[in-house]
Amino acid sequence: EAQVTQNPRYLxxxxxxxxxxxxxxxxxxxxxxxxxxDPGLGLRQIYYSMNVEVTDKGDVPExxxxxxxxxxxxxxxxxxxxxxxxxxxxxxxxxxxVNGYNExxxxxxxxxxxx
Amino acid sequence: RxxxxxxxxxxxxxxxxxxxxxxxxxxxxxxxxxxxxxxxRKEPKLLMSVYSSGNEDGRFTAQLNRASxxxxxxxxxxxxxxxxxxxxxxxxxxxxxKVTFGIGTKLQVIP
Numbered sequence: 240e241a242q243v244t245q246n247p248r249y250l251x252x253x254x255x256x257x258x259x260x261x262x263x264x265x266x267x268x269x270x271x272x273x274x275x276x277d278p279g280l281g282l283r284q285i286y287y288s289m290n291v292e293v294t295d296k297g298d299v300p301e302x303x304x305x306x307x308x309x310x311x312x313x314x315x316x317x318x319x320x321x322x323x324x325x326x327x328x329x330x331x332x333x334x335x336x337v338n339g340y341n342e343x344x345x346x347x348x349x350x351x352x353x354x
Numbered sequence: 355r356x357x358x359x360x361x362x363x364x365x366x367x368x369x370x371x372x373x374x375x376x377x378x379x380x381x382x383x384x385x386x387x388x389x390x391x392x393x394x395r396k397e398p399k400l401l402m403s404v405y406s407s408g409n410e411d412g413r414f415t416a417q418l419n420r421a422s423x424x425x426x427x428x429x430x431x432x433x434x435x436x437x438x439x440x441x442x443x444x445x446x447x448x449x450x451x452k453v454t455f456g457i458g459t460k461l462q463v464i465p
């Protein structure tokens with residue numbers, strides 16, 4: 240089944256404790272992206288990746304890191320989480336996003352709470 | 355002004371009603387437009403693309419008004435299962451350009 244998976248789905252952590260949210264897709268998509276969704280603010284892009292070893296900042300990259308060492312995986316790293324990073328996080332992938340738009344497929348979301 | 359603006363609602367409508375949402379965008383260079391549907395606390399999923407001449411998919415009709423820079427989504431004969439948040443998505447043209455999501459319009463269809 241074609242899908243985007245994220246883990247963990249739910250996480251409660253404390254300020255400053257490094258964490259990684261994994262994202263994996265099995266559709267051989269080139270483009271992958273991380274979003275956070277907050278009430279009243281909608282989906283905001285954190286980082287995106289056009290292909291392996293190619294990543295770039297989105298609208299709200301502060302406090303986050305990403306890597307794209309393999310085409311299928313795009314982990315999101317919070318080196319020192321803070322309470323303002325409490326949010327619902329979505330990973331998404333699409334075939335490409337250059338010169339046109341290919342549907343973005345979203346993972347099921349990760350609900351993160353930072354105390 | 356926000357790049358993409360939507361009325362967050364909620365729109366409460368009875369079953370069988372027709373409901374329409376608008377979404378305005380600020381960048382006149384925007385070229386590609388879409389509607390996504392998001393059920394409560396779940397991932398967004400593509401509902402339909404919006405073409406220049408307007409397009410229909412069953413009970414759903416999408417329209418684009420470039421002069422006034424807005425897109426619309428019309429839902430006819432609303433079903434309980436249409437209850438969701440509808441996200442407007444805008445992409446600029448040429449090469450890689452950012453995809454911007456609206457905050458979404460919440461629809462609640464009431465029996």
